[in-house]
Amino acid sequence: MWTFFHKLGSPPWLYGISGSILRYLLPVTLIGLAIGVTWGLLFTAPDFRQGNSYRIIYIHVPAAVVALAGYYVMAIAGAVSLIWKMKMADIAMKSCAPIGAALTFIALVTGAVWGKPTWGTWWVWDARITSMLILLFLYLGVIALYEAFDNKAAAAKACAVLSLVGTVNIPIIYKSVDWWYSLHQPASIKFTGESTIHASMLYPLLLMIVCFYALFTCALLMNMRGEILNRERRTSWVRKLARGGDV
Amino acid sequence: MSAPGTAAFCLRLLRRQLVLAVRRPIDIGNPLLFFAMVVALFPLGLGPAPDTLAEFAPGILWIVALLSNLLTSDGVFRSDFDDGSLEQLLLSPQPLYLSVLSYICAHWLVTGLLLALVSPVFALMLNLPVAGIAALFGSLLLGSAVLSLVGGIGAALTVGLKRGGMLISLLILPLYMPVLIFGSAAVKAAVTGAPAGPYLAILGAMLSLAVALAPFAISAGLRISVDA
Numbered sequence: 001m002w003t004f005f006h007k008l009g010s011p012p013w014l015y016g017i018s019g020s021i022l023r024y025l026l027p028v029t030l031i032g033l034a035i036g037v038t039w040g041l042l043f044t045a046p047d048f049r050q051g052n053s054y055r056i057i058y059i060h061v062p063a064a065v066v067a068l069a070g071y072y073v074m075a076i077a078g079a080v081s082l083i084w085k086m087k088m089a090d091i092a093m094k095s096c097a098p099i100g101a102a103l104t105f106i107a108l109v110t111g112a113v114w115g116k117p118t119w120g121t122w123w124v125w126d127a128r129i130t131s132m133l134i135l136l137f138l139y140l141g142v143i144a145l146y147e148a149f150d151n152k153a154a155a156a157k158a159c160a161v162l163s164l165v166g167t168v169n170i171p172i173i174y175k176s177v178d179w180w181y182s183l184h185q186p187a188s189i190k191f192t193g194e195s196t197i198h199a200s201m202l203y204p205l206l207l208m209i210v211c212f213y214a215l216f217t218c219a220l221l222m223n224m225r226g227e228i229l230n231r232e233r234r235t236s237w238v239r240k241l242a243r244g245g246d247v
Numbered sequence: 248m249s250a251p252g253t254a255a256f257c258l259r260l261l262r263r264q265l266v267l268a269v270r271r272p273i274d275i276g277n278p279l280l281f282f283a284m285v286v287a288l289f290p291l292g293l294g295p296a297p298d299t300l301a302e303f304a305p306g307i308l309w310i311v312a313l314l315s316n317l318l319t320s321d322g323v324f325r326s327d328f329d330d331g332s333l334e335q336l337l338l339s340p341q342p343l344y345l346s347v348l349s350y351i352c353a354h355w356l357v358t359g360l361l362l363a364l365v366s367p368v369f370a371l372m373l374n375l376p377v378a379g380i381a382a383l384f385g386s387l388l389l390g391s392a393v394l395s396l397v398g399g400i401g402a403a404l405t406v407g408l409k410r411g412g413m414l415i416s417l418l419i420l421p422l423y424m425p426v427l428i429f430g431s432a433a434v435k436a437a438v439t440g441a442p443a444g445p446y447l448a449i450l451g452a453m454l455s456l457a458v459a460l461a462p463f464a465i466s467a468g469l470r471i472s473v474d475a
Contacts, residue, residue, distance in 0.1 A: 082467070130424075137421040144417050148408050154475030158404045161467045162418060165400055168456070 009086050011228050012237045018221040025221075029214040036211050040204040047201075053117040056110050058205060062212035064107035067135065070100035070216060074142070075167045078160030088224075090156035091231070093163065094146060095223035099216060101139035108132055138166040256341045257349045264353030274322075278315040278358050279365060285311045286369045297374040304375035305383070305434035312362050312387055313394060313423055319358045320398025321415050323350055324406045324469065333406075334473050343466040348458075351399045351465070359391025375438070382437030382447070389450040390430040396454075396461035397422045403468030407475050426453060 007013045040058035047054040074096035081089035111129060112122045123129070142159050149155030197205070232238045251259065268275055289307050293299055300307075327333040336346055366387055367380050375383065401419035408414065433446035 134421045134424055137417070141418045141421065144414055145404065148405070148410070148414050149475060151475045154407075154471050157471045158468065161400075161464055161471065162404060165397075165422065165464050168422075168460075 009088055011088070011232050011235075014088050015225055015228050018225055022218060022221055022225075025214060026218050029211055029218055032207065032211040032214065036204055036208040040208060044201050044204060050118055053114065056114045057201075058208045060107060060110040060114055061205060062208045063103045063110065064132065065209055066212045066216050067100055067103035067107055067132070069213070070096055070103060071135065071138070071163070071166065073220075074100060075163045078163045081156060082160045082164075088228075090153075090160075091224050091227045092220065093160060094156060095220055095227055097139055097142045097146070097159075099219045099223065101136060101143065103212075103216070104132060104136040104139060108136065138163075142166075250340070253341055253345060257345045260346055261349040261353050264350060265356065268353065268357045274319075275357050275361065278319050279361060281315045281318060282311055282362060282365070283369065285314065286373065289373070301374040301376060301438075304370060304373040305379065305431045305438065307373060308366060308370060308375070308383060309387075309390075309427055309431040309434070312366065312391060313427055315362060316358055316391055316394040316398060317416055317419060317423070320354065320395065320402050320419070321405075321412055323354050323399055323402045325402075328406045328472065333469065337470060337473055343469070344462045347399070347403075347462045347465045347469070351395050351462070354399070355392050355395040359395055360388070362391060363387035375434075378440065379434045379438040382443035383434045385443070385447050386430040386433040386450055389447060389454050390426045393426050393450065393453050393457045394423060396457040396465075397426075400461055400464045400468060403465045403472060405472075406469070407472035426450065429453070 037058065041055050044055070046052050074093050077089045077093035077096065080086055081093060108129070111132070115124065116122050142163055145162055146152075146155045146159050149158060229238055229241075250256075286307065289303070290300060293303065324333055327336070337343065339346075363384055366383055370380050370383055398415075398419055400422075401415040404418065405415050429446050429449045433443040433450070436446060437443040
């Protein structure tokens with residue numbers, strides 16, 4: 001158990017293992033995404049009220065779900081790096097922020113595109129949309145704070161503190177729909193009790209959510225590999241790698 | 248000379264911060280002046296119709312209070328960081344949690360409390376119905392303390408940076424938003440005759456949470472900034 005923990009802190013080991021994971025995970029993810037998109041966009045029945053416009057749900061909901069989860073990943077990685085001073089956790093946290101910001105942005109844009117035919121407006125200051133916007137600001141704040149420090153070790157610690165503070169906002173984001181009930185519909189997928197979405201629409205949606213998680217993992221690992229190489233560029237194992245050797 | 252006890256130390260720290268503030272009255276006056284000036288911008292921008300102003304007054308007053316709080320929180324640790332006394336504080340055996348709390352308390356006394364005290368005047372200028380004034384005062388009193396605590400986190404994280412000013416607003420404003428929502432909702436509720444108590448209770452809950460947790464984040468931020 002502890003040897004595994006120690007190995008996690010070693011850049012060459014993490015670089016190697018993430019390479020092996022990506023070799024299998026990336027193709028599976030891409031195939032899964034292709035299946036999910038085709039299934040969702042072509043082979044599900046149109047919604048009886050929204051017609052075909054609801055199909056953007058297969059992008060919107062997974063992006064929003066994973067954008068929120070990504071913040072947790074970032075905060076947990078930040079906590080790990082603060083508590084155990086683990087360099088690889090720094091890298092994971094730093095690599096999370098741009099991916100999470102991109103996913104939040106996708107969720108906001110697809111939400112606006114979906115809102116136009118459904119609600120008749122691109123944007124409403126609804127609680128949930130606003131919270132997603134705040135989430136985007138939180139991500140951008142972490143990125144900006146990281147860039148502002150010259151000392152990257154201090155930058156990572158500062159970002160870890162900031163992302164932990166930001167997690168206070170995440171429960172508010174989740175609870176916002178219950179607090180200020182408004183235009184946005186409440187959560188349709190529930191783990192306990194009956195879902196209010198039909199099974200034929202639910203399964204491709206669940207597939208897409210799983211694929212987005214996998215996509216997030218792939219993007220995170222690729223980002224981390226790049227960051228590892230950048231930080232370790234003066235070490236012998238990276239030089240060996242650059243000359244075409246094995247790790 | 249024996250070292251002072253923790254309570255005495257924190258009181259001395261608080262007194263020092265207050266004396267520093269009183270000796271430079273312009274630092275106390277600036278946020279109030281800023282508050283007055285931005286409030287004056289709104290009738291110019293929105294038009295002087297009393298009904299419109301009354302409708303927007305809760306939001307306007309809260310946003311302006313929030314901004315003036317934001318502007319001052321940048322400087323909470325700045326001068327002590329520059330002259331090195333912050334480093335001495337970090338090295339001292341006193342619990343940092345409480346020392347940090349005295350800094351924040353001093354900041355709140357010279358900005359949040361004063362803003363809450365003068366806010367009724369500006370509320371009347373913006374034609375806010377009298378029914379809302381008590382709620383405005385109460386919500387500002389509670390809310391600005393949360394703002395000071397949260398702003399302290401941003402100040403601690405950016406105190407070592409040369410261009411912290413713009414960055415701190417990017418970091419802190421998202422965290423201010425829940426306070427703004429419940430603060431202005433309290434005033435709006437009071438204006439329409441609904442009880443403002445529940446909103447004030449939520450602000451109080453936020454304050455308790457912030458008092459309990461924010462000093463940890465501020466201490467961590469100060470250590471990071473001093474180390475870097």
